[in-house]
Amino acid sequence: MSHIKSPDIPIDQLSLNEGVDLLHDIPQDSSPLLTHRYEQWSSILLKYQNFVDGYQSLAALTVKHLEKVSKQLMLDTQLPHFDDATQISSVQADLKANAATATTHNPTAVEDGIHGFFESLKRMTSENLLKATEFENNIQTQVLPEIKTLIVDIANKKKQYQSDANKQAKELQRLVLATTKDVSKLQESVRMYEASRTQAVKIDFRSDPYIVKRLIMHDANMQIKQENVNVENSVNDELNFEVFEKNIIATLKKNFQLLSSYNTEFFQTTMAGGMTAANEDFAAMSDMFEWGRFQEHHQNELLSNKDNTHAGANTKKNLDMVAFANQNHVSTEPILEGLLLRKDRNPVKNIGKTAYISGYYVISKSKYLFEYSSNSETDASPQPNATYFLPDCKLSHYVPKKSETGKPVRRRKFVLEGKDSTSFVSSIMAHKKLLVLKASNEEDMLIWFNILSEATGLMMSAEEERSHVVHPTSPATDAVGNLSSVLSDSTSASPVTP
16 A cells, blocks of 8 residues: 655655654664773783782792791801700709690790790791792782683683674665665655656656665665664673673682682781791790700809809909019019109199199109109009100209298209100100109108109219209290299199108
8 A cells, every 4th residue: 555645745854754864863883882891801900910910929029038038047057056955954854844834836946945946937937938839839820820811811802892893883884875875866856856847857767756765765774774783783792791791700709819818828827827836936935944054054154153163253353363474573663653743834824823733753663754643553544644764854953043042942842854755756856844843841852853863864963963953044945935934933832742
């Protein structure tokens, strides 16, 4: 049965009002979405593979470092050997018995003391090394291959899917293009038909709207079939991808569960468990185990041992008790020693004043005069503050100033001129110094003067002595000033104890 359309309504407008637009209402294409999702899963699995690779590297490093630790522990020469564990006293036997009753994983570690503890460390490290090697091998052979296979599978499926989707899209595009040309031709045929009705013009049969419409219906049928095939394929692809993605998640879960079990077994069961067991064994050992055995084996060598029978083991010494070679040799005893006052003329501290500094002076058998701060042999420095070789020095009596001539002469002072040879530089480069020394009384002064006279080679008669007395007008100077300033004595000194 034929159906005649109203001539008042354009045919192209009728087709748009009564049906789905053949050229514009093309079904959606979900292939770009699925292609992008393939790429996302590939990226996710690559990141997960990097994570697993990191744990494999961690396992490999653990193996490497455990091998190093094991090698160090196996070197017995690096571990100090204490006392022979077979020689255990009654005290040690009690400690060992108490340790044996404790709940331990390795009683030998407790019974053998610190060496037993290190034996436990060796065993623990060997077990950890074995498990670490197994951990690395499991990741390499059980975990990683499955992930790599899944990554390759996704890449292949994506490649095949893209190829099929592109073919379908190109075929549909070709059919839509053909239909579009037919629709354009029908529009031209209808225009020619309308013109022929008013102008009585004959049109070519190939341009007859009926013929053109049949051509459109043929091509449209091919286009719609391809569209339906594409829709059906897209639905199937989406459903298949849903199943495939479910399998990806399930595979990842299974794979990570496997990795987690290997990780837990190694780090918690093996590593942490081994450390916990070694710690419990070590904690069970008495803190006095090693020291008690040490005391027992060396009871006659330890000073803190009250039962030490070695002579003088617990006796403290003092300096009076010691003896050494040449301790009492005649050369070590001084000819004379004692306290003297030395005139100090410091231009900064004692402007316009004369001060005396107390010092301890010693004349040795080698004819040296040494100056010390005190007579203590232990508290003060053993090195002298000043040293004078007496054969190179000049000795004379002290002559008072003119202002003192009216007073009774108290012969308590004398003058020594020479170089300080304490250091090599001072003995070579330094100028001679004048030392004005003051004794506590005239008798002590004469003792010092006579001995110094002999040491310096003076030993002259009284008349010669008077001719060699140092006068204030002598041109000799010391490190501070001229001779008159050194010999002047404007202040009295405190008495010196002989």
